[in-house]
């Protein structure tokens with residue numbers, strides 16, 4: 001059965017129209033689309049509902065008009081010629097999204113026209129526990145685990161198949177299980193992937209509403225610190241994913257931090273608002289994370305929170 005899936009067609013890249021631009025924006029905004037296209041990756045275990053989600057997105061968004069562009073293969077999503085601004089890439093059920101995410105991200109660093117928007121992981125509510133089994137008894141990480149660990153959004157699909165058994169509680173238990181792997185992903189429950197587009201596409205991950213403490217960091221020192229954490233793997237800490245917002249010394253811009261494995265970027269996102277509390281908040285997802293090592297190495301200038309687990 002696995003061989004069958006390995007021989008599947010290459011992933012499908014599908015354009016996702018961007019939401020309508022507000023009227024008050026300057027005309028140049030709508031006439032002059034950005035030079036890059038964003039790629040949303042849809043991943044998930046075998047049979048979880050990836051195609052169902054892609055079809056749902058297509059049918060929901062079809063009124064806006066779209067083009068389906070075949071991608072040359074996993075890990076190398078490219079827009080077809082034209083003015084597409086956003087694509088959807090479906091991986092095979094056995095895919096570990098890390099290399100794909102890294103490639104897309106690296107492309108962005110190299111100023112390619114393709115950037116990684118987000119990773120949506122579809123989870124089969126009925127079989128999730130089974131798929132994660134083995135994780136607890138060994139150091140191995142099944143694909144189902146990695147797919148959740150890398151997700152920005154988890155669609156907890158097929159809840160119809162469990163609601164007749166244990167009802168509401170078991171959905172909540174599964175949510176907890178997903179949160180224990182990745183507490184920064186948002187979780188959307190669904191039957192046949194019938195989700196609202198606004199819950200899964202064009203999301204803003206950093207809205208600054210859960211900021212907590214005013215601090216600021218020196219950008220050069222911070223880069224040295226994060227490189228040490230991501231690249232040197234001190235104390236066997238292995239970081240899969242890292243996200244954060246940073247208050248950089250001598251800058252009035254809120255910066256965002258993103259990392260997938262060894263690749264990271266820190267970019268100015270927007271100006272801090274006048275009444276906003278400027279803070280640093282970093283979330284790590286990985287293996288063997290040691291909060292005290294992280295905190296001590298960064299000293300007291302950054303607020304840090306470890307939300308997931310060894």
Ligand SMILES: Nc1nc2c(ncn2[C@@H]2O[C@H](COP(=O)(O)OP(=O)(O)OP(=O)(O)O)[C@@H](O)[C@H]2O)c(=O)[nH]1
Nearest residue numbers: 045046047048049050051052093157158191192193
């Ligand atoms: N009962 C139930 N069945 C579902 C649901 N979502 C999808 N299915 C069914 O599950 C099967 C697999 O769905 P797909 O969308 O093909 O899953 P996939 O992840 O693309 O599958 P692979 O590409 O084979 O890994 C299909 O028969 C769907 O009709 C759901 O919420 N409830």
